[in-house]
Amino acid sequence: MDVAIAGGFERFYEVLRRLTPRSELSLTAASTLRRLERSGPHRLCELHVPEGVSQPAMTQLVTRLEKEGLASRGSDPDDGRAVVVTITEAGREAVAKRREGRTRALSALLEQLPAEDHAAIVAALPALERLGELITEQSI
Amino acid sequence: MDVAIAGGFERFYEVLRRLTPRSELSLTAASTLRRLERSGPHRLCELHVPEGVSQPAMTQLVTRLEKEGLASRGSDPDDGRAVVVTITEAGREAVAKRREGRTRALSALLEQLPAEDHAAIVAALPALERLGELITEQSI
DNA sequence: ATTTTTATATCACTAGCTTATGAACCGGCG
DNA sequence: CGCCGGTTCATAAGCTAGTGATATAAAAAT
Numbered sequence: 337m338d339v340a341i342a343g344g345f346e347r348f349y350e351v352l353r354r355l356t357p358r359s360e361l362s363l364t365a366a367s368t369l370r371r372l373e374r375s376g377p378h379r380l381c382e383l384h385v386p387e388g389v390s391q392p393a394m395t396q397l398v399t400r401l402e403k404e405g406l407a408s409r410g411s412d413p414d415d416g417r418a419v420v421v422t423i424t425e426a427g428r429e430a431v432a433k434r435r436e437g438r439t440r441a442l443s444a445l446l447e448q449l450p451a452e453d454h455a456a457i458v459a460a461l462p463a464l465e466r467l468g469e470l471i472t473e474q475s476i
Numbered sequence: 477m478d479v480a481i482a483g484g485f486e487r488f489y490e491v492l493r494r495l496t497p498r499s500e501l502s503l504t505a506a507s508t509l510r511r512l513e514r515s516g517p518h519r520l521c522e523l524h525v526p527e528g529v530s531q532p533a534m535t536q537l538v539t540r541l542e543k544e545g546l547a548s549r550g551s552d553p554d555d556g557r558a559v560v561v562t563i564t565e566a567g568r569e570a571v572a573k574r575r576e577g578r579t580r581a582l583s584a585l586l587e588q589l590p591a592e593d594h595a596a597i598v599a600a601l602p603a604l605e606r607l608g609e610l611i612t613e614q615s616i
Numbered sequence: 617a618t619t620t621t622t623a624t625a626t627c628a629c630t631a632g633c634t635t636a637t638g639a640a641c642c643g644g645c646g
Numbered sequence: 647c648g649c650c651g652g653t654t655c656a657t658a659a660g661c662t663a664g665t666g667a668t669a670t671a672a673a674a675a676t
Binding site: 338339340341342343344345346347348349350351352353354355356363367370388435438439442443445446448449450452453454456457458459460461462463464465466467468470471 | 482494496503585597600604610
């Protein structure tokens, strides 16, 4: 049974990939910004593991985000080594804009879907959300 | 409403990204192999548009796949320009292996989910599948 | 006071994409 | 037939975002 789910998810993953505007933000950049938006400022070392990239990659990503004004580096008064990354207002806007683009594309598709399919997807959303929480906890 | 769906999908997309073993195959490579497995040999020009990459990128990808023995280049007897790409047995195995890895990871998560969530996801699968078909048609 | 560990940055390198361009092949038309 | 515009694929050069190895500096441990 789980094989069927995995297969379905696989197809679906491609759908989402296609649905995502190939805009400015890379996958990791977008994901990191969303994390910063969702759960506030983080130290660099708290970001690279859950985002699934190496520490140097996160350093570089933060540098890019900072250069583009989407995030800012701060320091922890209690730990001179730490770098605390915070999302900026422009960063929030970028996330919102990206979400809008995806929503628009998705809406156009959902319209063409039978009402019962639409309903089935809506019904599954909370479950998908909880699935998301599960995986987020475990990989931190 | 669609905003909620898009938001849920966004989270879900990250889940899938995390669930995918960062193994040998790139996203496009895996997606292309699956397409070749699903709907048989294709010309190069029939691949790069639906996969959302430039034609040179597809040429390079096919070269890599060929070098790794996962796909093979053939020619169309009726059109000397065309290159016909076919998945090899090794390619099918690579796809299967990747799917297994994802299934294992997903199963471990699904186990921890309440039964009704599990059921809701299963119930939404056909709808997700049709959504996938929709987008595949439209971007060809 | 050393030593070890932790947090971040830097370096050199690679994969996989892009645009621009080139080369081979097709179909049609004088 | 022979040329010509349009396809199809390949090549070249350059960019982005990743990697592992390693350096540096602060904190923690001995």
